[in-house]
Amino acid sequence: MSLNTLAVSKNTKEYRCRKPQYSPYYQCIEDNYEVFERSYDAKYQEKFGYLRPIVSKVIYQYLDCGILHNGFARVKCNDCKNEYLLAFSCKRRHFCPSCHAKRVAAFGEFACSNVLKNVPHRHFVFSIPKIIRIYFLFDRTLLKELSRIAWEVLSLYYKNAVNKKGTAPAAISSIQTFGDMLGFNPHLHILCADGGFKDNGTFYAAGKDLNAESLEPLFRHKLLSMLVKRGLITERVIELISSWYHSGFNVYCSDRIYPRSAQSMENLARYIIRASFSQERLSYLSESSRVIYKSKDGSDTEDFDSLDFIACLSSHIPNKNEQMVRYLGFYSNVCRGKRKKQGSAESEYVIEDDSYNKGCSKSWARLIKKIYEVDPLVCPKCGGKMRIIALLEDYNIIKKILDWLGIDEFRRDRPPPKRLAVADSFDDYAQNDYVDCNYSDF
Numbered sequence: 001m002s003l004n005t006l007a008v009s010k011n012t013k014e015y016r017c018r019k020p021q022y023s024p025y026y027q028c029i030e031d032n033y034e035v036f037e038r039s040y041d042a043k044y045q046e047k048f049g050y051l052r053p054i055v056s057k058v059i060y061q062y063l064d065c066g067i068l069h070n071g072f073a074r075v076k077c078n079d080c081k082n083e084y085l086l087a088f089s090c091k092r093r094h095f096c097p098s099c100h101a102k103r104v105a106a107f108g109e110f111a112c113s114n115v116l117k118n119v120p121h122r123h124f125v126f127s128i129p130k131i132i133r134i135y136f137l138f139d140r141t142l143l144k145e146l147s148r149i150a151w152e153v154l155s156l157y158y159k160n161a162v163n164k165k166g167t168a169p170a171a172i173s174s175i176q177t178f179g180d181m182l183g184f185n186p187h188l189h190i191l192c193a194d195g196g197f198k199d200n201g202t203f204y205a206a207g208k209d210l211n212a213e214s215l216e217p218l219f220r221h222k223l224l225s226m227l228v229k230r231g232l233i234t235e236r237v238i239e240l241i242s243s244w245y246h247s248g249f250n251v252y253c254s255d256r257i258y259p260r261s262a263q264s265m266e267n268l269a270r271y272i273i274r275a276s277f278s279q280e281r282l283s284y285l286s287e288s289s290r291v292i293y294k295s296k297d298g299s300d301t302e303d304f305d306s307l308d309f310i311a312c313l314s315s316h317i318p319n320k321n322e323q324m325v326r327y328l329g330f331y332s333n334v335c336r337g338k339r340k341k342q343g344s345a346e347s348e349y350v351i352e353d354d355s356y357n358k359g360c361s362k363s364w365a366r367l368i369k370k371i372y373e374v375d376p377l378v379c380p381k382c383g384g385k386m387r388i389i390a391l392l393e394d395y396n397i398i399k400k401i402l403d404w405l406g407i408d409e410f411r412r413d414r415p416p417p418k419r420l421a422v423a424d425s426f427d428d429y430a431q432n433d434y435v436d437c438n439y440s441d442f
């Protein structure tokens with residue numbers, strides 16, 4: 001190799017490193033996280049519950065994500081020997097904008113090419129009143145109950161609407177915990193086939209008229225009963241909620257989405273697992289330690305103290321192995337597995353727009369290409385194929401190489417953050433960019 005080439009390639013346009021440390025978001029987290037952690041018990045425990053260990057872990061890993069000093073791969077062109085460095089990434093959900101974006105792209109593809117059939121669908125949103133949201137914040141296992149109940153309501157509806165023996169409904173559901181201004185607002189997005197499937201794959205569409213309001217009373221009843229059963233609320237609270245003109249429970253249902261609009265389905269699939277916040281809507285005022293966050297339509301802004309902002313974001317970090325996406329009914333993992341084994345009926349539903357089916361492997365390189373519109377494994381100089389020739393993890397060697405190249409990644413005069421110890425093992429990092437996502441753990 002020649003390190004000269006490396007130095008030169010630093011100035012070319014190819015995908016190298018994202019330099020996350022220069023974004024206002026990163027700066028806000030880096031400036032404030034340690035203070036946040038120290039003051040958490042006194043300031044936030046009462047409002048948000050205890051500080052879950054996963055929160056610190058995810059945040060420190062985010063601060064390390066994409067930073068060359070924490071390790072990198074050397075990527076080299078087979079033809080012209082051009083070479084560059086690629087930093088490891090944290091692969092975490094929600095908190096890291098870059099890693100979450102890769103997951104969203106991977107999920108959109110996976111849902112369209114492997115799960116959703118070429119039949120009409122509808123997009124449902126199930127939401128709950130403010131007064132009971134806090135229970136879900138303090139006990140995240142309730143989110144699973146929320147999913148279960150919404151699905152019970154929908155599958156019951158579709159079984160009736162299709163009214164054909166032996167048909168099963170089908171859906172992908174996704175839990176979101178955030179509202180527009182980052183508050184804790186647990187709700188469900190469900191992409192549901194607008195009808196039912198028989199085992200052999202035949203689809204029976206439901207009638208076109210669907211009154212989503214008719215689903216709300218059953219959803220409300222089941223959810224409130226669950227909370228009573230768990231001893232969280234009393235019958236008195238149910239009476240109170242029932243006496244309101246608007247109960248705060250809501251079931252939204254979109255118009256029918258017709259098959260063959262593959263792009264809109266993929267966009268919708270991406271939408272249901274979107275990140276809890278958008279970097280584009282955020283400005284950070286480091287002097288006064290405040291974050292200004294714009295509403296989605298830009299008409300409103302909220303002015304957060306930086307620590308309050310981090311507290312809000314932290315509440316949207318899922319626990320380890322917490323399942324946020326579920327495949328249900330005919331789309332469930334069990335049913336899909338069975339069909340794959342039998343090789344049955346799948347051909348009937350191959351998505352006709354084959355852009356998703358070409359090269360179905362969800363490789364990291366392809367996802368980067370999809371998001372950043374550059375392919376990290378195509379040589380920017382000669383168009384040749386690049387490959388990973390080494391993974392560097394020894395800090396002494398890393399430091400030597402980066403010093404030699406004159407790469408100084410730190411915003412201020414401080415030693416590199418030695419936070420790798422927070423990861424389970426180095427493998428957590430090293431593999432991140434090179435393994436496929438586990439799609440069920442979104």
Ligand SMILES: [Zn+2]
Binds near residue numbers: 077079080
């Ligand atoms: Zn080349």
Ligand SMILES: [Zn+2]
Binds near residue numbers: 089092096097099100
């Ligand atoms: Zn990351």
